[in-house]
Amino acid sequence: MALIKLLMLFSLTLSGCICETKLDWRDKKVILPVHNQSQCLSAGTVNVLDMISAVRSIKTGKSLESMSAQELFDCNPDWCICNTTVSAHDVAISIDQNLLNSLDLERDHPFTGQCTHTCDTRKIYETGFHWDYIMMTPLNTTYNNEEGLSDFLAEGPVVVLTKSSSPAFQSYAGGILDSRECNTAGLPDHSLLLVGEGVENGVEYWLARNSYGEDWGEKGYIRLAKGTNVCGIGYGYVLVGWPINNKHK
Numbered sequence: 001m002a003l004i005k006l007l008m009l010f011s012l013t014l015s016g017c018i019c020e021t022k023l024d025w026r027d028k029k030v031i032l033p034v035h036n037q038s039q040c041l042s043a044g045t046v047n048v049l050d051m052i053s054a055v056r057s058i059k060t061g062k063s064l065e066s067m068s069a070q071e072l073f074d075c076n077p078d079w080c081i082c083n084t085t086v087s088a089h090d091v092a093i094s095i096d097q098n099l100l101n102s103l104d105l106e107r108d109h110p111f112t113g114q115c116t117h118t119c120d121t122r123k124i125y126e127t128g129f130h131w132d133y134i135m136m137t138p139l140n141t142t143y144n145n146e147e148g149l150s151d152f153l154a155e156g157p158v159v160v161l162t163k164s165s166s167p168a169f170q171s172y173a174g175g176i177l178d179s180r181e182c183n184t185a186g187l188p189d190h191s192l193l194l195v196g197e198g199v200e201n202g203v204e205y206w207l208a209r210n211s212y213g214e215d216w217g218e219k220g221y222i223r224l225a226k227g228t229n230v231c232g233i234g235y236g237y238v239l240v241g242w243p244i245n246n247k248h249k
């Protein structure tokens with residue numbers, strides 16, 4: 001009897017939720033697992049690299065693979081690998097300026113942890129995955145650009161610059177976060193990989209991957225209420241434009 005009662009309760013709860021996942025790029029198998037950013041690589045680094053992995057898979061139909069973080073750092077004249085202050089914005093600028101919008105796969109240029117500052121951009125342009133352009137908003141954007149995100153997201157995952165210092169964000173444990181407190185003063189100090197959007201009981205939300213391990217939030221993910229710039233999600237983004245040459249891996 002108790003079991004039947006429990007089952008009934010469960011189905012009531014399920015039917016009580018009017019839920020619609022509008023888009024979840026994880027369903028297309030193009031999103032790499034949740035990272036633990038304390039393991040050497042910053043949030044901005046893993047988010048931009050994994051966005052590129054996703055775009056590569058979406059555009060070429062090839063199976064999902066990690067991009068080379070070592071190469072990203074080797075090709076920057078100023079940073080050493082394991083620099084955890086490198087933001088998504090920094091990575092986007094470096095890819096644009098130092099890598100001609102190309103990057104090898106992790107397996108072709110594996111992680112060594114060595115700080116080399118050596119880079120053959122022409123070679124990477126030939127051997128690596130190549131895309132058209134990387135687009136980013138200025139860091140000092142002060143308007144909420146949230147409405148534009150849906151159109152970008154329809155083409156592939158987008159890195160969104162966000163704020164992370166509030167307790168509302170740090171201690172997020174699930175559900176749709178709708179807190180003004182999360183949009184703290186100052187410039188974005190964090191980023192997330194935006195992978196989807198949906199509606200739950202009439203509340204529209206963004207779905208994003210964080211980099212605090214799988215124990216945080218909803219198996220490492222967060223849902224943020226749409227429309228009020230929660231955690232500053234509308235202030236800035238980084239995205240990758242169409243690859244122009246599909247023969248590259």
Ligand SMILES: *[C@@H]1O[C@H](CO)[C@@H](O)[C@H](O)[C@H]1NC(C)=O
Pocket residue numbers: 078079080081083085086087090
């Ligand atoms: C770390 O990255 C920052 C940019 O975010 C740069 O200013 C700094 O020089 C880097 N430090 C090292 C040791 O690579």
Ligand SMILES: *[C@@H]1O[C@H](CO)[C@@H](O)[C@H](O)[C@H]1NC(C)=O
Pocket residue numbers: 138139140
């Ligand atoms: C925002 O930053 C960009 C680049 O750093 C700069 O050119 C621009 O003048 C800044 N805009 C404002 C309103 O501060």
Ligand SMILES: *[C@@H]1O[C@H](CO)[C@@H](O)[C@H](O)[C@H]1NC(C)=O
Pocket residue numbers: 036038039212213214215
């Ligand atoms: C992430 O790293 C921290 C610090 O090294 C560790 O305490 C935590 O357990 C790790 N979490 C996961 C999910 O690996």
